Amino acid sequence: xxxxxxxxxxxxxxxxxxxxxxxxxxxxLFRSGVRGAAMIAFGVAxxxxxxxxxxxxxxxxxxxxxxxxFDWYLLAAWLLAGGYLWLTIANPRTPVGLxxxxxxxxxxxxxxxxxxxxxxxxxxxxxxxxxxxxFNLAASVAVAIGALAGALWLIxxxxxxxxxxxxxxxxxxxxxxxxxxxxxxxxxxAWTAAAGFLSGIVLNAVNRQRGLLETVPxxxxxxxxxxxxxxxxxxxxxxxxxxxRSADGxxxxxxxxxxxxxxxxxxxxxxxxxxxxxxxPPVQPVVSHAVDQQAIDREAAP
Amino acid sequence: xxxxxxxxxxxxxxxxxxxxxxxxxxxxxxxxTRFRERFPGREGVLLSTCNRVEFYAACAExxxxxxxxxxxxxxxxxxxxxxxxxxxxxxxxxxxxxVVRHLFSVxxxxxxxxxGEPQIVAQVKxxxxxxxxxxxxxPLTGEMFQAALRTAKRxxxxxxxxxxxxxxxxxxxxxxxxxxxxxxxxxxxxLIGAGKMAAETLRYLRVAGARDVxxxxxxxGRAGDLAARLGARAGRFExxxxxxxxxxxxxxxxxxxxxxxxxxxxxxxxxxxAGRPLVVLDxxxxxxxxxxxxxxxxxxxxxxxxxxxxCAANRKSRQRELPAAxxxxxxxxxxxxxxxxxxxxxxxxxxxxxxxxxxxxxxLDRLFRRLPGLDDASRAEIRQSFDxxxxxxxxxxxxxxxxxxxxxxxxxxxxxxxxxxxLKD
Numbered sequence: 001x002x003x004x005x006x007x008x009x010x011x012x013x014x015x016x017x018x019x020x021x022x023x024x025x026x027x028x029l030f031r032s033g034v035r036g037a038a039m040i041a042f043g044v045a046x047x048x049x050x051x052x053x054x055x056x057x058x059x060x061x062x063x064x065x066x067x068x069x070f071d072w073y074l075l076a077a078w079l080l081a082g083g084y085l086w087l088t089i090a091n092p093r094t095p096v097g098l099x100x101x102x103x104x105x106x107x108x109x110x111x112x113x114x115x116x117x118x119x120x121x122x123x124x125x126x127x128x129x130x131x132x133x134x135f136n137l138a139a140s141v142a143v144a145i146g147a148l149a150g151a152l153w154l155i156x157x158x159x160x161x162x163x164x165x166x167x168x169x170x171x172x173x174x175x176x177x178x179x180x181x182x183x184x185x186x187x188x189x190a191w192t193a194a195a196g197f198l199s200g201i202v203l204n205a206v207n208r209q210r211g212l213l214e215t216v217p218x219x220x221x222x223x224x225x226x227x228x229x230x231x232x233x234x235x236x237x238x239x240x241x242x243x244x245r246s247a248d249g250x251x252x253x254x255x256x257x258x259x260x261x262x263x264x265x266x267x268x269x270x271x272x273x274x275x276x277x278x279x280x281p282p283v284q285p286v287v288s289h290a291v292d293q294q295a296i297d298r299e300a301a302p
Numbered sequence: 303x304x305x306x307x308x309x310x311x312x313x314x315x316x317x318x319x320x321x322x323x324x325x326x327x328x329x330x331x332x333x334x335t336r337f338r339e340r341f342p343g344r345e346g347v348l349l350s351t352c353n354r355v356e357f358y359a360a361c362a363e364x365x366x367x368x369x370x371x372x373x374x375x376x377x378x379x380x381x382x383x384x385x386x387x388x389x390x391x392x393x394x395x396x397x398x399x400x401v402v403r404h405l406f407s408v409x410x411x412x413x414x415x416x417x418g419e420p421q422i423v424a425q426v427k428x429x430x431x432x433x434x435x436x437x438x439x440x441p442l443t444g445e446m447f448q449a450a451l452r453t454a455k456r457x458x459x460x461x462x463x464x465x466x467x468x469x470x471x472x473x474x475x476x477x478x479x480x481x482x483x484x485x486x487x488x489x490x491x492x493l494i495g496a497g498k499m500a501a502e503t504l505r506y507l508r509v510a511g512a513r514d515v516x517x518x519x520x521x522x523g524r525a526g527d528l529a530a531r532l533g534a535r536a537g538r539f540e541x542x543x544x545x546x547x548x549x550x551x552x553x554x555x556x557x558x559x560x561x562x563x564x565x566x567x568x569x570x571x572x573x574x575x576a577g578r579p580l581v582v583l584d585x586x587x588x589x590x591x592x593x594x595x596x597x598x599x600x601x602x603x604x605x606x607x608x609x610x611x612x613c614a615a616n617r618k619s620r621q622r623e624l625p626a627a628x629x630x631x632x633x634x635x636x637x638x639x640x641x642x643x644x645x646x647x648x649x650x651x652x653x654x655x656x657x658x659x660x661x662x663x664x665x666l667d668r669l670f671r672r673l674p675g676l677d678d679a680s681r682a683e684i685r686q687s688f689d690x691x692x693x694x695x696x697x698x699x700x701x702x703x704x705x706x707x708x709x710x711x712x713x714x715x716x717x718x719x720x721x722x723x724x725l726k727d
Binding site: 031156159160161163164165166172173174175176177180244245246247248249250251 | 462466473477478480481482483484485572575576577578579598599600601602604608611612615616
């Protein structure tokens with residue numbers, strides 16, 4: 001069993017999700033009695049392998065979820081894959097996978113090109129680090145789900161405006177439900193992204209104050225892109241709230257959620273391919289900060 | 303011949319004659335009782351709906367044939383007091399496999415006025431139940447109707463022939479209004495006009511959960527009557543503007559010759575709606591709503607033509623499923639006929655087995671008398687060997703019989719077996 005679990009690789013679950021996506025895409029081409037079962041089977045297989053992979057890393061490697069960029073992306077992908085399965089089982093005729101699985105695969109791809117080295121941590125900053133990671137994760141998942149709801153709203157509104165009856169194997173949720181989801185996720189994304197950014201500032205300040213680890217400069221690309229993302233998400237949430245009572249409100253919210261997703265994607269790409277001090281190990285002995293490794297060890301001592 | 307049927311549908315029997323020919327439940331029960339007395343030992347099922355009257359008769363081969371179609375026509379004419387000569391040209395009859403294929407198609411809704419309509423399954427089931435109660439159903443019709451219901455289920459689950467909606471009110475509610483609103487129990491429904499289409503649409507809205515329904519009509523009395531009948535509230539036509547501002551879904555079916563809601567009137571209403579979405583099902587001809595209202599943000603306006611186009615698309619979609627449904631009918635008919643033919647070989651197989659068993663037992667008794675020293679275990683072992691030997695020898699002819707049954711009644715093979723093994727009837 002241990003050998004089996006340790007043998008699971010990223011390719012295993014990525015391939016399962018890819019097959020599930022291919023099944024979803026085939027909805028557009030032909031009808032099939034077994035496709036639904038195959039889609040769920042591959043989705044479940046992927047999620048199980050994904051879960052075992054993360055569990056293995058958490059128990060056998062110094063890499064609990066969120067402790068490295070690699071694990072962060074994989075955890076975000078895991079949450080979205082779980083959401084995909086839940087939505088597919090609850091609404092088998094709604095093609096959510098067509099929109100969610102590419103995001104899942106994209107996050108897995110981002111994980112593959114990200115560093116697997118755990119972020120440097122000390123016990124004092126561990127809690128702030130976890131809060132920072134969790135809020136950023138929640139914001140990213142909320143943006144992805146909001147974009148899904150927004151895209152489906154626009155498609156459904158287009159079909160209804162063209163007076164087209166729903167397709168048998170491509171049934172979309174109602175505009176009311178999608179508008180509610182878009183509105184809610186925009187708000188959640190703004191709050192959690194802001195909380196993630198603020199907790200990052202606190203984390204950086206603690207590091208700077210205690211001189212425990214290398215601090216991230218305020219001009220670091222990660223800080224700038226996160227600030228831009230938070231600014232956009234807060235603006236989008238406020239704009240959605242303001243236009244909520246207008247007849248065009250749901251359409252505006254749908255577009256805002258799609259643009260939010262584009263901003264998030266650009267931010268992730270910037271993070272993946274850019275250079276940063278975020279999460280990097282100390283570049284030099286931290287004597288200049290009047291602290292040495294012994295200080296970290298003392299901090300860690302019970 | 304073991305199966306016969308005669309019947310007519312909306313396609314062959316004029317409405318006036320169909321009305322005279324139709325059987326109520328009591329009349330059908332009486333007819334079946336009369337059939338039992340007239341044709342003892344024969345099985346019969348009467349299917350009477352608003353679009354068809356059909357009589358299915360059956361009889362096991364050994365008991366002689368069931369009444370032929372022309373006798374069934376006379377019987378139906380007699381039951382309904384109609385001159386048989388009026389029915390003969392419009393009722394069609396058939397026998398054996400064609401009967402099975404027809405019943406399976408009927409049960410699956412492939413012979414219905416609305417292709418794939420699901421109500422016919424319940425009507426077929428009721429017809430069979432009535433025959434059971436009247437003691438005219440038997441093993442043959444029982445199996446045929448069970449197989450028909452099974453076939454209908456297969457067609458319904460394996461094809462999409464009955465899934466698309468075809469009536470304007472059902473398409474309006476299920477395909478369009480439900481595309482905008484998730485639920486209807488918290489929505490205000492406004493019916494403008496008190497026409498039949500409004501009542502029909504409201505029926506679908508009620509099923510979808512609508513509770514708060516207001517009816518306005520130029521003639522207040524008609525609105526009040528309809529509201530009382532449908533459990534809704536009646537409002538004043540003079541308050542139309544205010545009611546439009548409060549409504550989430552509007553169904554309009556007035557007989558007005560000019561638009562009841564102009565763009566100017568709606569512009570006033572729009573200001574009071576606070577951006578809430580509005581679905582308008584304009585089922586009136588000429589239209590009650592200015593079509594330009596449909597271009598306003600948050601307004602989803604559907605006219606009769608829009609809905610009729612959706613119905614036509616759905617109808618085409620059902621037609622596309624027809625070949626797949628017919629393939630299922632074909633498979634199930636072949637399977638049923640194969641089973642039916644195979645069952646007709648049962649007496650011969652029974653006699654063949656019995657003959658071999660008797661011979662084997664006689665031989666074993668002789669053997670055991672000659673070998674008195676054999677203990678019980680040895681005797682049992684020898685008996686088992688004999689049985690296995692007989693089964694292996696019988697297997698090829700029985701397999702051939704089964705194989706022949708699939709193509710039809712294996713009379714030739716049965717005769718050969720009877721002569722070869724000297725099997726007496």
